Amino acid sequence: MNTSELVKEAKQGSTAAQKCLFDQFAEKMLLVCQRYVKNPEDAEELLLDGFYKFFTKIASFTYQGDAALYAWLKRIMINECLMFLRAKNVFTIVTEATAEEIPLQEVALDNLSAEEIFKLIVQLPVGYRTVFNLYAVEGMNHGEIAELLNVSEGTSRSQFSKAKVLLQKLLLQNDIKYVKRKSK
Amino acid sequence: MSNENPNNNPQWRGKLDKLEHFPGSAFNSDVAWEKLYGRLRGKKESKKILWYWIAAACLLFAVMITILNYQRPTPQALNKETAKEQPKEVNKPVAKVGEINENKKQASAETKNRTVSIPERSMQRGRSIARIQTVHSDEVVMSDPEKEPLVKPLQIINTNPTIAVLPKKKLNVVHINELGDPIIESSDVTRIEDIHSFKLKFGNGEVLSNSSVVSKPSGFIILKTRTASN
Numbered sequence: 001m002n003t004s005e006l007v008k009e010a011k012q013g014s015t016a017a018q019k020c021l022f023d024q025f026a027e028k029m030l031l032v033c034q035r036y037v038k039n040p041e042d043a044e045e046l047l048l049d050g051f052y053k054f055f056t057k058i059a060s061f062t063y064q065g066d067a068a069l070y071a072w073l074k075r076i077m078i079n080e081c082l083m084f085l086r087a088k089n090v091f092t093i094v095t096e097a098t099a100e101e102i103p104l105q106e107v108a109l110d111n112l113s114a115e116e117i118f119k120l121i122v123q124l125p126v127g128y129r130t131v132f133n134l135y136a137v138e139g140m141n142h143g144e145i146a147e148l149l150n151v152s153e154g155t156s157r158s159q160f161s162k163a164k165v166l167l168q169k170l171l172l173q174n175d176i177k178y179v180k181r182k183s184k
Numbered sequence: 185m186s187n188e189n190p191n192n193n194p195q196w197r198g199k200l201d202k203l204e205h206f207p208g209s210a211f212n213s214d215v216a217w218e219k220l221y222g223r224l225r226g227k228k229e230s231k232k233i234l235w236y237w238i239a240a241a242c243l244l245f246a247v248m249i250t251i252l253n254y255q256r257p258t259p260q261a262l263n264k265e266t267a268k269e270q271p272k273e274v275n276k277p278v279a280k281v282g283e284i285n286e287n288k289k290q291a292s293a294e295t296k297n298r299t300v301s302i303p304e305r306s307m308q309r310g311r312s313i314a315r316i317q318t319v320h321s322d323e324v325v326m327s328d329p330e331k332e333p334l335v336k337p338l339q340i341i342n343t344n345p346t347i348a349v350l351p352k353k354k355l356n357v358v359h360i361n362e363l364g365d366p367i368i369e370s371s372d373v374t375r376i377e378d379i380h381s382f383k384l385k386f387g388n389g390e391v392l393s394n395s396s397v398v399s400k401p402s403g404f405i406i407l408k409t410r411t412a413s414n
Contacts, residue, residue: 018224019217026213027205034206044211048220055224109196114203117196137197 007063010055018055025070026051029077031118035133036081038122046084050077078138082148085126109171120170128163135160 001009001020009017029050033043053076061072109117124132134140134148135156142156149156205211385391 015221019221022217022220023213026216027211030209030211031203031206034209040209040211044216048216048223051220052223055220056227112196114196114199115206117200118203118206137200139197 003066003069004063007058007061007069011058011061022051025073028070029073032074032077033081035118035121035137036078036130037084038126042084046077046080050080053080078134082130085130112171112174116174120167120174123170124163124166127159128166131156131159132163132167 001017003021003024006017006020006024010021026047030043030047033046033050034040037043037046050073054073061069063069109120112120121129121132121137130149131145134145135142140148142153142160145151145156146153383391
């Protein structure tokens with residue numbers, strides 16, 4: 001059974017179809033949640049919250065392909081994560097009007113595997129991580145991020161720059177470790 | 185610095201998107217599904233329970249209305265009840281204005297035969313004032329003992345919204361002679377203030393006129409004379 005039929009049956013309240021959709025997307029969505037929320041238990045709880053919202057609002061969803069469904073689910077998960085961070089009040093960003101432009105060494109990131117990139121991102125502090133995820137991974141611009149996080153665009157830029165600086169340091173450390181591993 | 189995102193499709197982002205699951209994570213899909221299914225079922229059940237409560241409330245409301253309507257007596261039933269209660273209870277006020285006409289008809293039909301003769305007790309300034317004895321049927325009969333007994337029923341409009349239920353009493357029809365002679369008592373009363381006026385013309389052209397002659401109960405008449413001028 002393909003995804004469109006699963007969505008159709010899930011709209012009609014079929015538990016089997018809902019489970020199939022959950023099995024299909026759960027792990028990917030958990031990775032999304034873990035990129036924003038470090039704690040695995042919290043991330044799993046947010047995953048369940050996101051899917052609960054998805055199944056309760058699936059009637060209003062019009063299937064336009066797997067990519068659209070994935071994007072919609074991802075958006076739900078990101079919103080859940082941001083709500084969680086706001087509720088926990090861990091998401092405090094100091095407003096800074098000016099931000100120094102620091103180029104990110106993307107070539108260095110390209111040399112890393114997906115798992116290593118994921119680990120690097122998770123190591124960032126919550127404020128930097130959130131802005132970095134929204135800007136570099138989700139592809140949002142600073143205006144959208146500022147609106148989402150209720151901060152100024154300058155603050156979003158500043159946070160992203162600091163995240164990149166920290167990421168360079170982590171990359172350097174990672175490179176040293178990588179060299180050490182290779183020399184051994 | 186432009187607002188647009190310059191790193192739209194870097195290579196590392198594609199790698200990150202392709203990452204299916206994180207190695208070493210202890211995520212159990214079935215356990216997670218059980219938790220999620222419990223939430224979804226709980227929501228469905230709570231919805232069902234809500235509908236049950238609404239249905240029960242509607243049913244209770246309908247039953248209450250039915251009981252209240254059943255307990256409220258209809259006008260026809262009320263008439264039957266009053267008709268049954270008539271011989272037992274007298275002068276019981278009935279609140280329904282709509283029954284006034286029916287009760288009046290009943291009352292007039294019942295009391296057509298029972299008229300009460302009342303002797304006239306007082307006469308004042310040439311106008312007879314009859315004592316009115318109101319019977320429940322609203323009929324009044326007055327009688328003058330000196331003349332032929334004039335039985336004239338007077339219809340009195342009863343403005344009182346309450347209607348007295350008439351008793352079904354059978355009154356004996358008694359001839360007026362059997363009641364005794366009321367003339368002695370009433371003659372004085374009637375003569376007390378009889379006022380006459382007349383003119384007396386003598387042969388010599390003298391005219392006696394009396395505007396007010398008062399008849400006294402002693403039988404004397406006081407004449408006030410005045411000579412008319414020729």
